[in-house]
Amino acid sequence: MIQTDKDAYLSGIERVLISGGEIQQEIRKAGKWIDMSYAGKPLLLVSILKGAFIFLADLCRAVTIPCEVGFMQVQSYFAGTVSSGSVDILLDLQQDISQYHVLIVEDIIDTGRTLSLVAEKLRSRKPLSLKILTLLDKPERREADLRPDYALFTIPDVFVIGYGLDCGEYYRNLPDIAVYRT
Ligand code: IMP
Ligand code: MG
Numbered sequence: 001m002i003q004t005d006k007d008a009y010l011s012g013i014e015r016v017l018i019s020g021g022e023i024q025q026e027i028r029k030a031g032k033w034i035d036m037s038y039a040g041k042p043l044l045l046v047s048i049l050k051g052a053f054i055f056l057a058d059l060c061r062a063v064t065i066p067c068e069v070g071f072m073q074v075q076s077y078f079a080g081t082v083s084s085g086s087v088d089i090l091l092d093l094q095q096d097i098s099q100y101h102v103l104i105v106e107d108i109i110d111t112g113r114t115l116s117l118v119a120e121k122l123r124s125r126k127p128l129s130l131k132i133l134t135l136l137d138k139p140e141r142r143e144a145d146l147r148p149d150y151a152l153f154t155i156p157d158v159f160v161i162g163y164g165l166d167c168g169e170y171y172r173n174l175p176d177i178a179v180y181r182t
Pocket of ligand 1 (some may be wrong): 113
C-alpha cells in the first residue's frame with residue numbers, strides 16, 4: 001500500500017533497537033574479519049536484494065582488500081516445509097563464481113529458508129568457497145539447517161525495520177534498526 005501520511009508512518013516505529021553508530025562500529029570489525037579471511041584470494045561479495053543494499057554499501061567500504069560485488073534477486077515459494085521449497089532467480093550474478101571465494105552478504109536470517117535454497121544453488125556452481133555473513137541473526141525462528149559464518153548482531157524474535165529492512169517496502173531508509181509497532 002502506498003503511504004503518504006508522515007504521522008502514520010512514524011507511528012510504525014516503536015523503538016530503536018540498534019543505532020546507526022553501533023552498526024558502523026560492528027561493520028568496522030566485520031571489514032577487518034573479511035580483510036584477514038580473504039587476503040590474497042579472489043573475493044566476490046554477493047548481496048541479495050533488496051534488504052542488504054545499504055549494509056553492503058557500508059560493509060564494502062570497510063574492506064581494504066580487492067573485492068568485487070554482485071547482486072541477486074530471488075523469489076521463493078514454500079508449500080509447508082523447507083525441503084518442499086523452490087527459488088526463482090529474478091536477477092542473477094554476472095560473474096562465473098567458480099573463479100571466486102563467495103561471501104553472501106545478507107540483511108537478516110530469520111527462518112533461513114530462502115537463503116538455504118540460494119546457498120544450495122550457488123554451491124552447485126562450485127565456488128572456491130562459500131560463506132555467509134549477516135547483519136542480523138534471529139536464531140529463535142530458524143527452520144532451515146543454516147548457520148551464518150559471521151553475524152554482526154543476534155536479535156530476539158521481533159520484527160525490525162530500517163537500515164535496508166522494510167515493512168511493506170517502507171522504512172528501508174531509516175539510519176537505525178528499529179522495532180516495528182505491530
Ligand atoms: P527467511 O525467513 O530467513 O527466509 O527470511 C527471508 C526474508 O524475510 C529476509 O531476507 C528479510 O527480507 C525478511 N525478514 C525476515 N525477518 C524480518 C524482519 O524482522 N524485518 C524485515 N524483514 C524481515
Ligand atoms: Mg533479504
